Amino acid sequence: xxxxxxxxxxxxxxxxxxxHLRAERxxxxxxxxxxxxxxxxxxxxxxxxxxxxxxxxxxxxxxATDIRSFLAMxxxxxxxxxSLARSLAGLRSFGRFLEREGKGRVGALSxxxxxxxxxxxxxxxxxxxxxxxxxxxxxxxxxRDPWIWARDAAVMxxxxxxxxxxxxALGLKRREVPGPGEGDVIIVTGKGNKTRMVPVLQNVLALxxxxxxxxxxPLPPEGPMFVGARGGPLKARIIQLTMKRLRGALGLPDSATxxxxxxxxxxxxxxxxxxxxxxQELLGHASLSTTQIYTGIDSERLLEVYxxxxxxx
Numbered sequence: 001x002x003x004x005x006x007x008x009x010x011x012x013x014x015x016x017x018x019x020h021l022r023a024e025r026x027x028x029x030x031x032x033x034x035x036x037x038x039x040x041x042x043x044x045x046x047x048x049x050x051x052x053x054x055x056x057x058x059x060x061x062x063x064a065t066d067i068r069s070f071l072a073m074x075x076x077x078x079x080x081x082x083s084l085a086r087s088l089a090g091l092r093s094f095g096r097f098l099e100r101e102g103k104g105r106v107g108a109l110s111x112x113x114x115x116x117x118x119x120x121x122x123x124x125x126x127x128x129x130x131x132x133x134x135x136x137x138x139x140x141x142x143x144r145d146p147w148i149w150a151r152d153a154a155v156m157x158x159x160x161x162x163x164x165x166x167x168x169a170l171g172l173k174r175r176e177v178p179g180p181g182e183g184d185v186i187i188v189t190g191k192g193n194k195t196r197m198v199p200v201l202q203n204v205l206a207l208x209x210x211x212x213x214x215x216x217x218p219l220p221p222e223g224p225m226f227v228g229a230r231g232g233p234l235k236a237r238i239i240q241l242t243m244k245r246l247r248g249a250l251g252l253p254d255s256a257t258x259x260x261x262x263x264x265x266x267x268x269x270x271x272x273x274x275x276x277x278x279x280q281e282l283l284g285h286a287s288l289s290t291t292q293i294y295t296g297i298d299s300e301r302l303l304e305v306y307x308x309x310x311x312x313x
Contacts, residue, residue, distance in 0.1 A: 003040060005047035010056040014039060017097040028191055035090035042091055045070045060104025064111045067091070071112075085114045123255040124267040130160045133246055133261065134207065147214035151226055151234070152242045154207040159258055161204040163265035163282050164188060166236045166258045174212075175221035180205045190284040198282055 003011040018036055021027045027035075046054050046062075049069060071084055088109070095106035125133070134157035158169045168188040176186055178200075186200050212219055217231035226234040239258050247256050266279050 003043060004053075005040075005044045006054045006059075007056070010043075010054060010059055013056060013098060013101075013103060014043075014094065016101075017094050020097060021093070026193060028193070034086060035093065038087040038090040039094055041074070042070050042087070045073055056098075056103060060098065060106055062106050062108040064108045067108055067112050088112060088114055123253070123260060124264040125252065125256050125260050127264075127268055129250055129252055129256070130261060130264045130268075132250060133243070133256075134160060134204075145216075145229075147211065147216060148229065150207070150211040150214050152239065154204070154211045155226055155234075155239055156243075156258070156261060157204040157207045158200070159261035160265055161201045162186070162188075162198045163262050164198070165190065165262060165284075166239060168284075170224070170226055170234050170236060170239075172225040173221070174219045174223055174225050177208055177225050178205060179209055188284075194284065196281065196284045 003014060006014070014036075018032060021032055021035065043054050043059075046059070046066060049066065050058070052058075067088075071088070074084055074087065091106075092109045095109045099105045134153050155166075155169055158164050159166065168190055171189055172186065178184075178186070180202050182205075184199055184202070185197050187195055187197055189195050208225070211226075215227065217227050219225065219227065224233045228234045228238060236258070243256065243258050246252070247254065250256075262283070266283060269279055269282075270276065
């Protein structure tokens, strides 16, 4: 990562910090990328704010007003509270690293309160619509090969049927997905490289098998289960574009994204009596508080039923 806004010593410490996060903390590539971007943006701001290249000594002497100015600049760019909180978390992580290494204590970072993050409930997709998204026939008429229709249907079915993140579904290897009648669970790798076992429906496995039988590209056991038009690993963007096309065809709102299928999986299980801790395990949430957002969705649904059905005096 090139840091023209920082001197050589500070740039080296940033690289050492990122290596530490990668090797010892084992943060995901996306989190590392976000932290690196946040620190780079902060150093670029400080260089312009101070009118000079940022040195390690100057960074360690940061004042709370400097951090507040940086966050205010980011908020002026219409950055939300969640992203601002992550920026502050990344800077604090770098500050703690410097302190542990004996390179200075950035006390101002602990004096800043994290921005408030508004609670936003996920928007699940109705059961009937979620099922249609996993139906290859819904794609009929598109100017694409039938095997691609079958592939997209299989991916959507995994997202809704097993509550997978899109990265988890696309990260599956061929050998990790049993054929119909050969098993009813799959092992997926989630955030932080943590693995978990999730159930998979036989009709979902049948959709995957249909796709594999139609796919014109080789699917070796150690290779990706889902491939793109040219045979390389399938990109998440392709599934996102597919969902965008289907939203129009099915009359669904913009909130109907691939990740919304995972939300729908959790919400529909909960509404039918699923245990919250079991759903936590299925989703791979580290904390039950993350899963508890779905109780809010279910409460809203119950209140709506109450308001619509209760005989008023």
